[in-house]
Amino acid sequence: MAAAKFDTPNMREYPSIPALQPDATAHLKSYLAAPDHNTFLGFPGELVENWQEKAIEKMGDLLGKYRGFRVYMDACVKCGSCTDKCHYFQGTSDPKNMPVARQDLLRSVYRRHFTFAGKYIPWLVGARDLTREVLDEWYSYFHQCSQCRRCSVFCPYGIDTAEVSMAAREIMDSIGYGQKYCNEILGKVQKIGNNLGLPGPALEATLEEFAEEISDETGCDVKIPLDVEGADVLLITPSADFFAEPHIDGLMGYAKVFHAAGISWTLSTYASEAANFSMFIGSYSNMKKVAERIRKAAIDLKVKRIIVGECGHAWRVAYSFWNTLTGVGSGADDPYALQLQKQLDHSYPIPQHICEFTWDLIQQDKLTFDKSQNDHRTVTFHDSCNVARATRMGTEPGGQFDIPRNVIKAVCNNYVDMDPDTIREVTYCCGGGGGLLTDDLMELRVKGALPRMEALKRVIDEDKVNAMAAICAICKAQFSKIMPYYGIPMDTIVSLHQLVKDAIILPGQGEEEAEPAAEASE
């Protein structure tokens, strides 16, 4: 990587609001998408000739299609409540990373073209023409927002910078100015079935290897089934679960839970990806196409239930959007959806989160654990932003906070929470979400992780925490990469179902051998 050198921020003894350093991260610019990445998604390959005109036209189109965007452009009173809430602002001190300032990059152009005051007295209301400089500023700073929605919690009107940044990216895509990381991956998932571009045979071999590992360790014949028609459950999980650490241990955890509960399940080659990066770029049509792969897999494999693995934005897309996009849920009436409704078992939530699934089994007393297997750990939990602020688990608001913690406490003896100002509803993003988990934004990722690293460091020092569980593929990948910058061992980040995996006792396990394998798999 040719990325410029940068300093890891110092941890602050007391979280304080940094003094502004204008343009501190103006130099950050993630790679532009190549023409073929763009055209495959239905966008122009390169910046079109009349891009200004087209961008304004697209903005008008979005203002008519999204009430949120429309209201958010008008309603901000510049009260400043959001200004110190963004992890990227805290880590970089760049004032344009204050949520309101980030929104204003777009709002200034909105005002110029769509409001009376902006048209006739632009200087008064901070209205700007869309120049090349403004476009480049958009590109830089709308790729410094992880769409975590923390700012929207504190906004008196609920203005959600995530929506604004999605709109900005959609406008940029529509004029051929898309980002490589997101757009390249969106091509892979639609051509091959997952973000990695891992083809079916390779996936099959990988899964067999994992299944063998579990079987060797437990003496039980545990399978990780692929493309099994007629299985009860279709598991849709992020493809990172197939190759990255600590994600793999989470996948093995799911496999053990399914095995222990005696529920037949399968993965799908065609839909071997829970992630749907279309959300990050605000593309409804691409989001629908990627989600339709899951509906097709569910229908083809004739499953009764759909369960989603540990992935933050994927759970948002699944929980909040699948029903709207493709009728996975209740209430749709097109022929495909009706077929699916008939096939699915409505006594379970559709879709169901893997944590809801495991917690449900624990409550029914269907799983056996040896909690002491996790005694070498003191665990804390990182609420992933999309799960925390854009979804729910269970039937009660806030279930998305309690259910994962309940599962952890059911399999671990030592659990502590981090500072209440950094968890649950007001949790901090890992620093790599929203389509920013790319090496060309390493500086931003390291700096944006500051608030979470500070909170984690405190429980490491005070409570001897040595494991932070997460339920998001991006969080896990981001933390294992950036923790060393802060002097925290990279294996501190664990999958939630890795803790389940280490404690669960499978039926019949240990009956042949006198002593089950006790060491943790690391």
Added chain:
Amino acid sequence: MSFLTVLYALLFYTATALFIVGLAYKIRQYATTPAPLKIPTTPAPTTTSGVVLRMAREVVLFESLFKGTKWTWLFGWMFHVSLALVILRHFRYFQEPVWGIITFIQPFGMYAGFFMVLGLLGLWARRIFVERIRYISGPSDHLMLALLVGIGASGLMMKFVKHTDIVSVKAFFLGLMRFDLQPLPADAPLLVHLGLVAALLIIFPFSKLLHAPGVFFSPSRNQVDNPRERRHLAPWAAELDK
């Protein structure tokens, strides 16, 4: 009829018309723009009555702002509640006989004027002295505060320093409502006060004051968290299903 009376009558007719038409246009625009996806900021209520309660807490107590910054909440809430009392107090100039509740509010409304200006000055101080807020404040943000402080200060002047002929003022407004012009007293504080109020009415639908209707249409606050149980589909999105 004096030139001044005619001028202010026209001013108020114009301002009221622009306020009503402009606001109705924006509210219609918000109401007819679809919200294609479920995006409530969670944890969110799972029922409609829960959403009504959430919105009520937001509008009456400024719940989210309270979570965000206590000082801004304190000044902002003080300003808005005082303004509400002051506006209610002013109902007496537009009705005959005066409602009991308005008479009851009168003493509170009078002193609320001070708290209103105090709240505004607090908010203004933050705009000037807090670096982050100064950075995000534009000329229009300062002018808006100046306008509101001007309205408050000129009103307090009349109430506590240099009384105006309030009986005539009331006659003027009752006359306006019946299209029967009555003379307006030519007192400087009164003319400033009324001029600024008319300006506020005119600016309302073209400015950030749209936060008032806007908050009710904010999908992150007004949506029910039930996407798995109920399908949510916008008309333009339904087209894509075909």
